[in-house]
Amino acid sequence: MGAPTSAERAIEGLRGRFGDALTTSESDRAIHGRDEGSWPTHLPDAVVYPSSTEEVAEAVQICAEHRVPIVAFGAGTSLEGHVIATRGGISIDLSRMNAILEINVDDLDARVQAGVHRMALNEQLGRMGLFFSVDPGADATLGGMAATGAAGTTTVRYGSMRDNVLALRVVLADGTVIDTGTRARKSAAGYDLTRLFIGSEGTLGIITELTVRVYGIPEHIAAAVCSFPTVGDAVATAIEAVQLGIPVARCELLDAVGMRAVNEHAGMDEAEAPTLFLEFHGTEGSVSEDARAVGAIAGAHDGSAFRWATTQEERSRLWSARHNAWFAGLAMRPGCRSLATDAAVPVSRLAECIDQTQADMNALPFPALVIGHVADGNFHVQLLIDGENDGEMAVARAFTARLSARAHAMGGTCTGEHGIGFGKREALVAEAGPAVEVMRALKRALDPEGLLNPDKIFLA
């Protein structure tokens, strides 16, 4: 038997400190070695479950002492391999840090531990007439959503995580704990560390606590679907609504294939045509005014009459159908894996970008559908591939690379909300050029040993 490896020594140190809150079981490691994306699984050597910021700091210190990689883990719902332990090491699972610490109704903010799930927060806020707006579909943790810079269906109106986090508590690579901001709504106090850690994907520090903005539940909410002869008509409607400053709260596109999947999966009976899912928030007067204005635009683009969902139950049904489009897609091809693209372009180029992308989709040897946060210029193509078939995977990867290049050429980005992770590192280089060297310099400054989530964001 040789000398213990550094991982073994770290595990020994962690076991001494964390006891049963450390596990090396194969099943636990397997859960922590992948996310919902399509990238290869890499198991960590162990998983630790801290219960407080102090415990995260202690775990990080022990790992740092032994120079062992550290991967923070929330709900594992990321899509670009953000949590895969490419070099083994320790997965720090934040699920025990699931306390909602404060809800300040008067200030419309809340302070939560990083392991709080979005839906759990909204359940508690809802009892007080409040909601947290960022909605990526999956029931992610708030810490994970901040780490990936998540956005979603309501971003057109309420913004992404960047817009809705006031401050973070972060454990740095050496175990130091910092607060990146205060509860003030506005600040110009030095560098914007809050926004630096949002979207840093666990490579600069581990987010353990967040202070987020929340909103009062609008007096009136109404949702509707509207189908169109072509994707171009649906996109044009969304964009004109935004250009006119109509404050739509959600504005989501599903193409005809997506609608067929949703009809089958959710037992709905909507037209199998390109469809916008819309939601309006406000007073009864403003909602009807906004809806009338969007209806007029839709009509000019040959949209159908709106089919309304006004009660809470009808709305929930509609939005779970939309949110389950991912699973509806998966159900179209039993046993398949799903790979999602994430391009975003200036809205003036969106119709053209989707158009060219659909031409590209038509040549694919497997099913694919378009799901779009179209009012933000962001859309996903869900590619339904046979995960065992290397040929299909290669075709899907090449399709994604073409789409990223198309977005860049149109002044856009390879990722609107999923992040870089393991999967988009080459696309980032193509997109950001010398700015990637600035990111690397920041990484070296805050994590000189390169222990925090290695191999993510940057190519080696």
Place this chain on the structure above:
Amino acid sequence: MGAPTSAERAIEGLRGRFGDALTTSESDRAIHGRDEGSWPTHLPDAVVYPSSTEEVAEAVQICAEHRVPIVAFGAGTSLEGHVIATRGGISIDLSRMNAILEINVDDLDARVQAGVHRMALNEQLGRMGLFFSVDPGADATLGGMAATGAAGTTTVRYGSMRDNVLALRVVLADGTVIDTGTRARKSAAGYDLTRLFIGSEGTLGIITELTVRVYGIPEHIAAAVCSFPTVGDAVATAIEAVQLGIPVARCELLDAVGMRAVNEHAGMDEAEAPTLFLEFHGTEGSVSEDARAVGAIAGAHDGSAFRWATTQEERSRLWSARHNAWFAGLAMRPGCRSLATDAAVPVSRLAECIDQTQADMNALPFPALVIGHVADGNFHVQLLIDGENDGEMAVARAFTARLSARAHAMGGTCTGEHGIGFGKREALVAEAGPAVEVMRALKRALDPEGLLNPDKIFLA
């Protein structure tokens, strides 16, 4: 004669490259050695006027070669000594870079050089039915506004510079040029360099170009003033409006002293009582609905009836009166200098914070007034001091320090929008604690020689 100093060698190099676009005249240097704040003047050794990003990069390279400090200069309207050349060196004045490069009506964005002034941009946008929302009062340059993380009267509705910049072009300390983002509205492509440079006050790089969001001019705009028996009533009205989600576009407080100053300076005849300046944007229907809702809240707090300004001329008059409150204050005490505080607190603590601050103001030996972006929890106390009287200056500094400490104790910040600059460096340490060391590490990573705007943000 001794050997030339490094500054002299840099000036020689710059003169060779820039000819007449370099000046060492006393008057030019004096203009570039101070801002509108109250901090001591420090002259740069020379001022250079580049005309392009490439020229900025060349100037930076020459300065870097000779290890000479570099201070970027926009309009000089900052308030915390951001542009004072504490160690001499070269002031890089961006005023020749005043081109509006693109306005994309369909995408609601614009690309401008850093030296474009806010009002010039709005003039050109206005012809196309658009506007740029961030309004700090002063006619600052866009580059300067990004560098200080500016905000202002419309931030409650449209956000600050952080929310309205899509991408920056930046010259780094070694002359490298990077773009921090794309024209996509949403991005999760690596670290958020855009937000890192916003508010970095010229200490990490020189912003030479910005891509900003713009908005369609609302169909209907109406402004009103409403006076209250006490500051507390006015503040409560503002806060309740925000808590109810009423999308007020501006919501500004002036106290009784401020109203007296404005009446005298602008020839107005408003009540000399705490007053809210309000603006509503939307359709005719939504504006009247929003105004009615705020009116009801104001009534419950003993507010007066709204006095409306509906035409463009009336509105301009009203808002220039508000924006000129600074000069109106100065006029109250001929020959005085003005020193402004900038605390921001959670809105639930704002009334209490202003109340305690007014008690503190009552003991001051010079006039002072309150100007507040109250719906954001941010307010300024304008202190009208005899700049030649060291005693008054010391009293003003001590008052500001007490207010910063009060804001910290209430979960707020020492600066909502003016930035740290030279003046708030101690307050930043008190506020951010170990996070300041993270900021320092970022500074060292991007400017290892410490040439970019030395002595700002950080204490030596």
